[in-house]
Amino acid sequence: MSAVFTSIPARAAPLRMLGARPWIRTRLFPDWTNGAATVLIAALLAWFLPQLLDWALFNAVFSNDNAACRAVAHDAARPGACWGVITEKYRVILFGRFPHADHWRPLLASLILVLMLVASCRPRCWRRWLAPAWIAAFAAFFLLMRGGVAGLTYVETARWGGLPLTLLLATLGIAAAFPIAVLAALGRLSPLPAVRAACIGYIELVRGVPLISVLFMASFMFPLFLPPGMTPDVLLRVLAGITLFAAAYLAEVVRGGLQAIPVGQIEAAKSLGLGYWQTQRRIALPQALRHVVPAIMNSFISTFKDTSLVTVVSLYELTGALGLALRGDTDWRPFYFEAYLFIAIIYWTGCYAMSSYSHWVERRLAVSNQTTGNAR
Amino acid sequence: MSDAADQPIIQFDKVNKWYGQFHALRDIDLSVARGERIVICGPSGSGKSTLIRCVNWLEEHQQGRLIVDGVELSDDPKAIEAARRTVGMVFQQFNLFPHLSVLENLTLAPTWVNKLPLNEARERAMAQLERVRIADQAHKYPLQLSGGQQQRVAIARALCLTPKIMLLDEPTSALDPEMIKEVLDVMIELAGQGITMLCVTHEMGFARSIADRIVFMDQGQIVEQNAPGEFFANPANERTREFLSKILNH
Ligand SMILES: Nc1ncnc2c1ncn2[C@@H]1O[C@H](COP(=O)(O)OP(=O)(O)OP(=O)(O)O)[C@@H](O)[C@H]1O
Ligand SMILES: [Mg+2]
Numbered sequence: 275m276s277a278v279f280t281s282i283p284a285r286a287a288p289l290r291m292l293g294a295r296p297w298i299r300t301r302l303f304p305d306w307t308n309g310a311a312t313v314l315i316a317a318l319l320a321w322f323l324p325q326l327l328d329w330a331l332f333n334a335v336f337s338n339d340n341a342a343c344r345a346v347a348h349d350a351a352r353p354g355a356c357w358g359v360i361t362e363k364y365r366v367i368l369f370g371r372f373p374h375a376d377h378w379r380p381l382l383a384s385l386i387l388v389l390m391l392v393a394s395c396r397p398r399c400w401r402r403w404l405a406p407a408w409i410a411a412f413a414a415f416f417l418l419m420r421g422g423v424a425g426l427t428y429v430e431t432a433r434w435g436g437l438p439l440t441l442l443l444a445t446l447g448i449a450a451a452f453p454i455a456v457l458a459a460l461g462r463l464s465p466l467p468a469v470r471a472a473c474i475g476y477i478e479l480v481r482g483v484p485l486i487s488v489l490f491m492a493s494f495m496f497p498l499f500l501p502p503g504m505t506p507d508v509l510l511r512v513l514a515g516i517t518l519f520a521a522a523y524l525a526e527v528v529r530g531g532l533q534a535i536p537v538g539q540i541e542a543a544k545s546l547g548l549g550y551w552q553t554q555r556r557i558a559l560p561q562a563l564r565h566v567v568p569a570i571m572n573s574f575i576s577t578f579k580d581t582s583l584v585t586v587v588s589l590y591e592l593t594g595a596l597g598l599a600l601r602g603d604t605d606w607r608p609f610y611f612e613a614y615l616f617i618a619i620i621y622w623t624g625c626y627a628m629s630s631y632s633h634w635v636e637r638r639l640a641v642s643n644q645t646t647g648n649a650r
Numbered sequence: 651m652s653d654a655a656d657q658p659i660i661q662f663d664k665v666n667k668w669y670g671q672f673h674a675l676r677d678i679d680l681s682v683a684r685g686e687r688i689v690i691c692g693p694s695g696s697g698k699s700t701l702i703r704c705v706n707w708l709e710e711h712q713q714g715r716l717i718v719d720g721v722e723l724s725d726d727p728k729a730i731e732a733a734r735r736t737v738g739m740v741f742q743q744f745n746l747f748p749h750l751s752v753l754e755n756l757t758l759a760p761t762w763v764n765k766l767p768l769n770e771a772r773e774r775a776m777a778q779l780e781r782v783r784i785a786d787q788a789h790k791y792p793l794q795l796s797g798g799q800q801q802r803v804a805i806a807r808a809l810c811l812t813p814k815i816m817l818l819d820e821p822t823s824a825l826d827p828e829m830i831k832e833v834l835d836v837m838i839e840l841a842g843q844g845i846t847m848l849c850v851t852h853e854m855g856f857a858r859s860i861a862d863r864i865v866f867m868d869q870g871q872i873v874e875q876n877a878p879g880e881f882f883a884n885p886a887n888e889r890t891r892e893f894l895s896k897i898l899n900h
Contacts, residue, residue, distance in 0.1 A: 541708055542745035546759035546811065547734040556758060560749050 330355050338362035340605050347608060359600075359609035360616050366599035367617065370435015370590040372419075376427065380438040383418040386411050387441045395631055397638075408449070415442065431509040435590035435598070437620070443581040443591060444624075447516040448574050454517065455524035460554055462529055473525075480522035485583050488515045493587035512584050520577040527569045531562030564639050571632035575625050582621075592617045657720065659684045659815060659846050660705060665714035667700060674700045675711065676870040684814075687847040689857040689878075692867035693893060698850040701867065702817045705848065706737040719814060735763070738808030742820040744800040746792035752779070752803050753788040756810050764811065771810075778806035782836050798829030802836050809840075816840065818849040852897060858882065866890050 303309040333354025335342045338361040346354035360367070369380045390411045393399045419438060422428035434442075461473030480488070492515035497505040505511075535558055543553040563570070585594035596617055600607050658681035667675040674697050682688060690698045703709040704716060707723055707730045716723045718733045747755050756775035760766040766774070779785040782802040792800055801821055808816060821837065822830045834856050841847055841860040851857065857864055858878045865875040866887075874887050885891045 536745075538741060538743050538745040539747065542739075542741065542747070544708060545706055545734060545737070545739035546807070547731060547763040548759060549731070552762050556762065557747055561747075564749065 329353055336361065343609060356609045356612050359606050359613050362606060363599040363603075363613065364616075366436075367592070367596050367613065368436045370439065370595040370598060371433045372429060372435060373427070373433070376421075376429070379418045379421070379426065379429075380434070380436065383415045384438045384441055386414055386418075387438070387445055391445065412446070431507050432588070434509070436592055436595040439584075439589060439591040440578075440581050443513060443516055443584065444578040446513055447520055447581070448577050450513075450517040451520035451524055451577065454521035455528055456559065458521060458525035459528035459532060462525065463532055476518075477522045477525050480519055481526070485516075485519050485580055486586055488519050489583060489587050491515070508587065509589065512587060512589060516577065516581065516584075520573065520580070523576070524570065524573045527566050527573055528562060530569070531564075531566035532558055534565055535561050567632055567636050567639065571628055575628050578624055578628070579621060592620060658682055658717075659686075659719055660848075661715070661717040662701075662704075663715040663717075665704065665711045665716055667704065667709060667711045667713075674870050675704070678714070678872060680865065680872060680875075682846060682848065685844045685846055687841050687860055687862045688849070688865055689861040689863075690848065690850045690865045690867060691852060691854075691857070691893070691897075692873075696867040697870040698867055699819050700870075702819055702848050702850060705815065705817055706734050706739055708739075735811065736814045737817060738811060738813035738815070739817045740801070740804050740808055740819065740821050742823050744792070744797070744804045744824070746800055746804055746807070748792050751789055751791055752784075752795070755792065755803065756807050759807075760810050775806070775810055778809045779803075781809070781839075782806045783832075796829060797825045798832045801825065801829075801833045805833075805836055805840070813845070815846045815848065818847065818851070820850050820852070822851065822853060854882075854898060866893065868893075 302312045333346055333349075333352050334357055335346050335354060336357045338358040340358070340362075343356035343358045346352070347356055365374070365377055369377050372380050390408060394404060394408075415438070417423065418426070419434055420429060420431070458473045458477055461469045462477065464470050464473070489512060492511040493508055496511055539557055539561065540553060543557045548556065581591055582593040584591055585597065588594075590598050596610075596613055600610055600613060660680070660682040662678045662680040665675055665678040666673070678701065680701075690701065692698055700709055704711050704723075705718055710725065711723075719736045721729050721732050723729055723733055746752075747758070750758065753772065753775055756778060757768065757771040760771040760774060761768055776785055776788065779788055782805055784799055784802050784806070787795060787799060787803075792803065795803065801824075805821070818837070822833050825833060830853070834853060837849070837856065838860055847860075849861075861878050863875055864878050864881040866873045866881070866885075866889075868889050874881075874885070874890055876886075881890075882894065885894055
């Protein structure tokens with residue numbers, strides 16, 4: 275028996291189920307265990323959300339009225355948040371010990387950095403002028419903060435604080451750590467034993483100690499080895515500490531990416547006559563960094579949050595400035611919690627932006643890389 | 651004819667290579683004339699890849715002398731760079747750069763190694779893509795191409811540096827049967843252009859039609875070498891006969 279061949283014309287794919295009903299059934303109640311989980315979570319939200327809203331909004335005090343704040347805080351039946359502490363203290367929390375009359379300077383400086391960060395995330399800004407723009411931005415930042423020129427009063431770095439300090443430590447720390455990390459990762463994989471040993475030594479030494487002790491060493495021990503008067507500014511020393519610390523972790527991330535590259539890629543580059551640096555720059559690093567975008571962003575987020583540790587060496591970034599604002603004030607001291615929530619929201623906003631950006635980069639690379647799908 | 655043209659372009663002189671304690675190449679003597687097309691065959695693990703990878707120093711030999719286009723390969727980086735500029739290589743697994751488009755794969759080395767202006771490198775790349783009949787895919791990424799197309803791009807990429815010697819290590823072994831022919835056609839065309847070719851392959855039909863000489867290797871040694879007619883008709887060595895009977899009778 276010979277079957278007759280008939281060619282089948284292409285048909286449209288079946289329509290997806292649309293509308294709320296199928297969505298609820300398939301997503302929320304596909305079977306009884308998932309249904310039970312849905313009900314349980316809904317019940318928890320129903321119980322918890324009203325209380326949260328009462329506390330945070332309906333019973334809360336927003337004006338800087340200390341008596342009212344104390345009243346709602348002690349009202350066991352209808353507890354409320356005291357956002358008044360932020361109304362009262364936000365300038366100290368945001369700008370630390372910077373002279374009060376000149377708060378526009380740290381505000382402007384912070385805005386410059388935030389604008390540069392936002393601009394740098396956009397591919398249309400990835401041009402040659404971006405690097406000089408960043409240098410100009412940092413110069414403007416230091417000029418505004420430090421003063422001493424153009425009629426601005428001089429403010430020593432020890433009095434810088436709050437948000438601009440956090441932003442400065444994070445951006446400059448990350449920007450400086452990245453190239454160091456790439457070099458350390460390449461060095462760790464280098465065929466030259468001396469280079470390899472030096473890089474392993476640096477990475478393992480730094481990864482073996484907590485950041486706090488690195489900061490202590492940078493700020494208290496380091497000056498002991500230098501002649502007095504030669505010691506660099508404490509801010510610079512702390513920045514160097516954060517940079518070297520972040521770079522050691524980042525180096526291991528980059529190394530992971532480099533090691534995932536098939537050896538054939540390197541052999542092909544060599545066979546085309548590319549030298550070591552050209553091979554790394556054109557072939558190895560572009561592929562390695564693509565593979566580890568999420569881990570790199572993880573490192574960046576850690577560094578951003580780690581800046582809060584510089585308080586231990588008397589630099590009052592956001593967290594430190596908060597302590598500064600409340601520690602000595604018996605009236606407002608009871609409302610630490612609300613104040614901490616305030617800076618938690620600032621940190622969270624930064625971290626969430628970074629993590630969303632990393633997802634976006636991943637998706638973009640997946641599209642432009644076209645590694646999936648055989649388009650024949 | 652000048653003196654240089656009479657000199658062999660590749661000269662192996664008692665070359666030995668070990669991987670750790672494993673003796674992978676044993677007293678290799680081989681001289682390749684300019685424009686000669688050599689096919690290397692032999693059982694798996696016999697050292698074919700190792701032999702041709704020595705020519706552009708992807709593997710370094712430990713004893714003996716290896717001279718490529720008048721330059722003795724030693725661990726002098728200048729000598730190696732010089733050798734790599736005259737030698738193009740095609741790999742079994744293609745090894746195209748997946749993050750670069752086909753065109754960028756081809757222009758990379760000319761712009762960064764030979765410092766050619768970009769538009770000149772592009773022209774040269776397009777000419778090579780025409781040659782391997784794949785110019786319409788120039789702006790795709792390697793992983794969007796079929797295996798046969800990828801291997802043809804890899805051949806074009808090697809040719810963009812206008813090498814004097816082409817090394818091909820089992821260029822068709824990773825391909826589906828229906829794609830082997832399109833790559834072999836390109837290789838046959840290439841062989842007709844007078845470029846020196848060292849090709850590891852088990853495509854005996856290809857070997858018979860284009861090779862000037864077939865080199866048979868076993869256990870790190872060259873067992874015998876001969877013109878294809880003689881090699882297939884009267885293999886001198888027992889091992890060669892065994893190998894040929896395995897590879898031709900199925
Ligand atoms: N990097 C290496 N380290 C250790 N041993 C190796 C290495 N590369 C190859 N060898 C060994 O050297 C021998 C020759 O290898 P080679 O790759 O040259 O063989 P081949 O003739 O190309 O084989 P095939 O046909 O399977 O490709 C093999 O026994 C292999 O196991
Ligand atoms: Mg091989």
